[in-house]
Amino acid sequence: xxxxxxxxEAKKKLxxxxxEKNKLSRREAEVLAxxxxxxxxxEISDKLSISVSTVKKHVYNIFNKTGVSxxxxxxxxxxxxxxxxxx
Numbered sequence: 001x002x003x004x005x006x007x008x009e010a011k012k013k014l015x016x017x018x019x020e021k022n023k024l025s026r027r028e029a030e031v032l033a034x035x036x037x038x039x040x041x042x043e044i045s046d047k048l049s050i051s052v053s054t055v056k057k058h059v060y061n062i063f064n065k066t067g068v069s070x071x072x073x074x075x076x077x078x079x080x081x082x083x084x085x086x087x
Contacts, residue, residue: 011036018078022065031058035071036078 011033019029027048034044041055048055059071068074 014078022062024062024065028058028062028065031055032062032074035059035062036075 015029015033015036018024019032024032030048031044034047039047041052041059044050044055045052063069063074066074066077068077
Protein backbone atom coordinates (compact mmCIF):
# COMPACT_ATOMS: atom_id res chain seq x y z
CA UNK A 1 0.00 0.00 0.00
CA UNK A 2 2.79 2.43 0.82
CA UNK A 3 4.25 2.05 -2.66
CA UNK A 4 0.90 2.94 -4.22
CA UNK A 5 0.51 6.09 -2.14
CA UNK A 6 4.12 7.06 -2.89
CA UNK A 7 3.41 6.62 -6.59
CA UNK A 8 0.24 8.71 -6.34
CA GLU A 9 2.13 11.51 -4.58
CA ALA A 10 4.95 11.41 -7.15
CA LYS A 11 2.40 11.39 -9.98
CA LYS A 12 0.57 14.42 -8.52
CA LYS A 13 3.82 16.37 -8.28
CA LEU A 14 4.87 15.34 -11.79
CA UNK A 15 1.47 16.27 -13.22
CA UNK A 16 1.50 19.63 -11.49
CA UNK A 17 4.93 20.55 -12.83
CA UNK A 18 4.26 19.16 -16.30
CA UNK A 19 0.81 20.74 -16.57
CA GLU A 20 2.05 24.17 -15.57
CA LYS A 21 5.07 23.97 -17.88
CA ASN A 22 2.92 22.99 -20.88
CA LYS A 23 -0.09 25.15 -19.97
CA LEU A 24 -2.49 22.21 -19.73
CA SER A 25 -6.02 22.89 -18.59
CA ARG A 26 -7.32 21.23 -15.44
CA ARG A 27 -9.27 18.71 -17.52
CA GLU A 28 -6.29 17.99 -19.77
CA ALA A 29 -4.24 17.29 -16.63
CA GLU A 30 -6.96 14.91 -15.40
CA VAL A 31 -6.92 13.09 -18.75
CA LEU A 32 -3.12 12.98 -18.69
CA ALA A 33 -3.20 11.37 -15.24
CA UNK A 34 -5.38 8.61 -16.65
CA UNK A 35 -3.10 8.20 -19.69
CA UNK A 36 -0.14 7.81 -17.34
CA UNK A 37 -2.06 5.08 -15.54
CA UNK A 38 -2.42 3.27 -18.88
CA UNK A 39 -6.15 3.72 -19.35
CA UNK A 40 -7.75 3.62 -22.79
CA UNK A 41 -9.89 6.44 -24.15
CA UNK A 42 -13.03 4.42 -23.31
CA GLU A 43 -11.84 3.83 -19.74
CA ILE A 44 -10.99 7.52 -19.32
CA SER A 45 -14.40 8.42 -20.72
CA ASP A 46 -16.15 6.22 -18.17
CA LYS A 47 -14.03 7.37 -15.25
CA LEU A 48 -14.33 11.10 -15.97
CA SER A 49 -17.94 10.93 -17.26
CA ILE A 50 -17.12 12.55 -20.58
CA SER A 51 -17.54 11.28 -24.14
CA VAL A 52 -14.81 9.34 -25.91
CA SER A 53 -14.62 12.12 -28.51
CA THR A 54 -13.97 14.64 -25.71
CA VAL A 55 -11.20 12.41 -24.36
CA LYS A 56 -9.69 12.23 -27.85
CA LYS A 57 -9.84 16.03 -28.14
CA HIS A 58 -8.07 16.46 -24.79
CA VAL A 59 -5.39 13.92 -25.78
CA TYR A 60 -4.97 15.74 -29.11
CA ASN A 61 -4.57 19.07 -27.26
CA ILE A 62 -2.02 17.52 -24.89
CA PHE A 63 -0.04 16.18 -27.87
CA ASN A 64 -0.08 19.61 -29.54
CA LYS A 65 0.96 21.46 -26.40
CA THR A 66 3.81 19.05 -25.71
CA GLY A 67 4.97 18.47 -29.28
CA VAL A 68 4.50 14.70 -29.33
CA SER A 69 2.43 12.50 -31.59
CA UNK A 70 1.76 9.36 -29.56
CA UNK A 71 1.07 8.20 -26.03
CA UNK A 72 4.38 6.39 -25.87
CA UNK A 73 6.26 9.55 -26.90
CA UNK A 74 4.27 11.51 -24.33
CA UNK A 75 5.09 9.11 -21.50
CA UNK A 76 8.71 8.91 -22.56
CA UNK A 77 8.92 12.71 -22.65
CA UNK A 78 7.32 13.08 -19.20
CA UNK A 79 9.45 10.51 -17.46
CA UNK A 80 12.68 11.47 -19.24
CA UNK A 81 12.25 15.12 -18.34
CA UNK A 82 11.47 14.13 -14.73
CA UNK A 83 14.61 11.96 -14.52
CA UNK A 84 16.70 14.80 -15.97
CA UNK A 85 15.38 17.14 -13.25
CA UNK A 86 16.46 14.63 -10.61
CA UNK A 87 20.04 14.40 -11.92
